[in-house]
Amino acid sequence: MHAAHDDFYDLVIVGAGPIGLTLANLLGPSGLKVLVLEKLDALIDYPRGVGMDDECLRVFQAVGLAEKVVSHTTPHQWLDFRTASGKSFALVRPQTDVFGWPKRNGFIQPLVDRVLFEGLSRYANVNIEFGVEVLGFSEESDGVVVKVEDSSRGQRNVRCKYLVGCDGGRSIVRKTAGIEFGGQTESTRWLVVDLERDPIGVPNAVLVCDPARPFVSIALPHGIRRLEFMVKKGETEEEVTSQAGLHRLLSRVIPSPASAHLIRSRVYTHHARIADDFRKGRVLLAGDAAHLMPVWQGQGYNSGIRDANNLAWKLALVLSGKCDDRLLDTYTLERRAHAKAMINLSTTVGRIFSPTSRILAKLRDVIFSMLNWLPPVRDYVVQMRFKPMPKYEEGVVVPSARSRGASPVGKLFIQPKVRNGDQGIQKLDDVVGNGFAIVAWATNPWDYLTDDAKRAWERIGGKILVARPDTEFEFSTSRVGDNATLVGDMTHQLKDWFSITDVAAVVLRPDRFVAIACGPQELSGAIEALAAKLHIAQKAGD
Numbered sequence: 001m002h003a004a005h006d007d008f009y010d011l012v013i014v015g016a017g018p019i020g021l022t023l024a025n026l027l028g029p030s031g032l033k034v035l036v037l038e039k040l041d042a043l044i045d046y047p048r049g050v051g052m053d054d055e056c057l058r059v060f061q062a063v064g065l066a067e068k069v070v071s072h073t074t075p076h077q078w079l080d081f082r083t084a085s086g087k088s089f090a091l092v093r094p095q096t097d098v099f100g101w102p103k104r105n106g107f108i109q110p111l112v113d114r115v116l117f118e119g120l121s122r123y124a125n126v127n128i129e130f131g132v133e134v135l136g137f138s139e140e141s142d143g144v145v146v147k148v149e150d151s152s153r154g155q156r157n158v159r160c161k162y163l164v165g166c167d168g169g170r171s172i173v174r175k176t177a178g179i180e181f182g183g184q185t186e187s188t189r190w191l192v193v194d195l196e197r198d199p200i201g202v203p204n205a206v207l208v209c210d211p212a213r214p215f216v217s218i219a220l221p222h223g224i225r226r227l228e229f230m231v232k233k234g235e236t237e238e239e240v241t242s243q244a245g246l247h248r249l250l251s252r253v254i255p256s257p258a259s260a261h262l263i264r265s266r267v268y269t270h271h272a273r274i275a276d277d278f279r280k281g282r283v284l285l286a287g288d289a290a291h292l293m294p295v296w297q298g299q300g301y302n303s304g305i306r307d308a309n310n311l312a313w314k315l316a317l318v319l320s321g322k323c324d325d326r327l328l329d330t331y332t333l334e335r336r337a338h339a340k341a342m343i344n345l346s347t348t349v350g351r352i353f354s355p356t357s358r359i360l361a362k363l364r365d366v367i368f369s370m371l372n373w374l375p376p377v378r379d380y381v382v383q384m385r386f387k388p389m390p391k392y393e394e395g396v397v398v399p400s401a402r403s404r405g406a407s408p409v410g411k412l413f414i415q416p417k418v419r420n421g422d423q424g425i426q427k428l429d430d431v432v433g434n435g436f437a438i439v440a441w442a443t444n445p446w447d448y449l450t451d452d453a454k455r456a457w458e459r460i461g462g463k464i465l466v467a468r469p470d471t472e473f474e475f476s477t478s479r480v481g482d483n484a485t486l487v488g489d490m491t492h493q494l495k496d497w498f499s500i501t502d503v504a505a506v507v508l509r510p511d512r513f514v515a516i517a518c519g520p521q522e523l524s525g526a527i528e529a530l531a532a533k534l535h536i537a538q539k540a541g542d
Contacts, residue, residue: 007156007157007158007159008033008158008159008160009033009034009035009127009158009159009160009161010032010033010034010160010161010162010319011027011032011033011034011035011160011161011162011163011164011315011319012034012035012036012037012144012146012158012160012162012163012164013034013035013036013037013164013166014037014134014146014163014164014165014166014167014171014172014173015036015037015038015165015166015167015168015287015289016036016037016038016040016043016117016128016130017044017113017166017167017168017287017288018049018109018112018113018116018287018301018304018305019166019286019287019288019304019305019307019308020036020038020164020166020167020286020287021036021113021116021117021119021120022059022060022063022116022305022308022309023164023166023286023308023311023312024036024120024126024128025063025065025116025119025120026059026062026063026308026309026312026313027126027312027315027316028063028119028120028122028123028125028126029123029434030125030316030319030320031125032125032315032316032319032320033125034123034125034126034127035126035127035128035129035158035160036120036126036127036128036129037128037129037132037134037146037148037158038128038129038130038131038132039131039132039133039134040130040131041130041131042130043110043113043114043117044110044113045110046110046194046263046264048109048301049107049109049300049301050106050107050108050109050218050220050226051077051104051105051106051107051205051299051301051302052073052105052106052107052112052301052302053103053104053105053299053302054097054098054099054100054101054102054103054105055099055302055305055306055412056301056302056305056306057069057070057073057100057101057102057105058099058100058101058415058429058512059305059306059308059309060116061100061101061427061429061430062309062429062434062512063116063119064119065115065116065119066101068115068119069107069112069115072107072108072111072112072115072221072222073105073106073107073221074105074106074107074203074219074220074221075101075102075105076094076095076102076103076104076105077104077105077106077203077204077205077219078091078092078093078104078203078204078205079091079092079093079104079204079205079207080092080204080205080206080207081207081209082206082207082208082209083208083209083210084208084209084210084211084212086208089209092104098414098415098493099412099414099415100415100416100427100428100429106205106218106219106220106221107220107221108220108221108222108224109301111222129150131150131151131152132148132149132150133148133149133150134146134147134148134167134172134173135147135148135149135155136172136176137163137173137176137283139281139282139283142161143159143160143161143162143282144159144160144161144162144163144282144283145157145158145159146158146159146160146163161282161319162282162283162284162315162318162319163282163283163284164283164284164285164286164311164315165177165283165284165285165286165289166285166286166287166289166304166308167289168287168288168289169271169273169288169289169292171285171288171289173283173285173289174275174285174289174290177280177281177283177285178280179275179276179277179280179285180275180276181273181274181275181276182273182274182276183271183272183273183274183292183343184271184272184273188230188231188269188270189230189231189237189267189268189269190228190229190230190231190267190268190269190270191228191229191230191231191240191241191249191265191266191267192226192227192228192264192265192266192267192268193226193227193228193229193246193249193250193262193264193265194224194225194226194227194262194263194264194265195224195225195227195260195261195262195263196223196224196225196261196263197223197261198219198223198224198225199225199254199256199259199260199261200217200219200225200253200254201219202219203219204219205217205218205219206218213229213230213232213252214229214230215227215228215229215230215249215252215253216228217253224263227249227250227253229249229252231267237267240265240267241265241266241267246262246265270294271292271293271294272292272293272294272343273291273292273343274290274291274292274336274339274340274343275289275290275291275336277332277336278290278307278331278332278335278336279328279329279331279332284311284328284331286304286307286308286311287303287304287307287308288300288304290304290307290335290336290339291303291336291339291340291342291343292343293339293342293343294343299342299345303338303339303342306335306338306390307335307339309511310331310334310335310511311331311335312510313434313509313510313511314327314328314330314331314396315328317460317534321537322459322460322536322537323534323535323536323537324535324536324537325535326535327396327534327535330394330395330396330533333394333395334390334392334394334395334396338390338391389411389412390410390411390412390513391410391411392409392410392411392513393410395410395533396509396515396530396533396534397409397410397513397514397515397516397533398507398515398516398526398529398530398533400503400516400517400518400522400526407501407517408501408503408506408514408517409514409515409516409517410513410514411513411514412512412513412514413439413506413508413512413513413514414428414493414494414497415427415428415429415512416428416489416490416491416493416494417490417491418431418467418487418488418489418490418494419470419473419487419488419490420485420487420488421485421486425490428487429512431465431485431487432463432465432508432512433463434510435460435461435462435463435510436457436460436461436462436463436507436508436509436510436515437462437463437464437465437507437508438457438462438463438464438465438505438506438507438508438523439465439467439494439505439506439508440464440465440466440467440504440505440506440520441466441467441468441494441495441498441504441505442466442467442468442504443466443504443505443520444464444466444480444481444483444484445464445505445520445523446464446481446483446484447481447520448520448521448523448524449523449524449527450524450528452524452528453523453524453525453527453528456527456528456530456531456536457527459531459536460531460534460536462507463484463485464483464484464485465484465485465486465487466480466484466485466486466487467486467487467488467489467494467495467498468486468487468488468489469488469489469492469495470488470489470490472488473486473488501517503517503518503519504518504519504520505517505518505519505520505523507523507526507527507530515530516530
């Protein structure tokens, strides 16, 4: 990471929060010139988001930083909903790791942000500047001119081909682009209190749904405790954040508030808003700049990381000249619907678990007590199956009627551990790499591809993995062809997946979503259809 010596970049990212830093890390290996601008003088050093899911950790794995990130997480965190009397009426306790990582994790955001920031030092093509405020921008036919100001260089213009606003709910990028930000702001406010040297010490997260004053208690890594209390009507921020106000609220959960070690306290308001479009010309939005959601499901942070994961590979293909910029239209098409679903879920959960009416609270407790007697419903809650998973019906996907049951196209692919020759045992994504890949069961589909399909596949740098039972690995090593990598299915998860879906080959996008699912002999037509969806630029002479 070096100081910028010129003012022209392929991409400018506004905002050095987790979304901007993740996007920059995803684009680092591309060699594109990327500039991250942050108006603050340093990274924010206080906790904000506290919940990280398996999809998010999988993205950090893709940028080679997951092992450093996990040292600041608490895996398999339970979420316990309790009545005012302390009785548990709903317990979310997911233990699955189908995507290669624990489904719920507590984490310390400033420390993870630091890992992402330091990760940029690997890339000479990525620059970051602090203390630089974006004043506005104008779009030209071949790029964007961004007007910025900082104390050392004064006002200047930065030119780029594309601009991405990762600059939060008050995004100057979104406002300047004139993109509407519809939705609502909840009337309720919450006080966040972060304590070090955890005075409670019990693991996991507890939501005490007391209609008199709901509150949340969350154990975080490194001995940090997050407490959140609903602020009542008529209470001011000055009142609840005063020493007397804090001691009064903390006394509900700890016996000696005066001896607690305070990191910070702050009042915030829940928002449920989403941009009408995530793209306008050469300007794109990600994270809170594109959507804001209540904190009840801890998905604001994770949804922003999904944005970065969806957008990065598309920008890389467009900026490298491999694909036409119509590919970027699929970003809104794919991401907005899921972000809206997460907003709706978070809003609904908040209304269920924090009613201020004692009658409604009692009715909720009775209903959930009855549901606990229904194992399928109980498991639906415990395993977090209520969380809407991204499913792309349109965009860079090729629908197929070949699979049995629900089609896997548009869904995130599984990530089991596999055997990979001299590399030993690895997670599947580490074998796949960060580009397009065909994962096929038993047969190398290259043998069935037409010349046109082969050219399209090579144009986007795709690779091929052939999965077979691990028992066949030694015998099969030299029998899949030089253009494919053999992996041993150690856990039988790949065999089971292909058995359930009744397909033999899938094409994975760089973000690990299934773009195609079919048989080896059907793959050529599907790859040519995918090339059209990608708007692959033709080489001279083709």
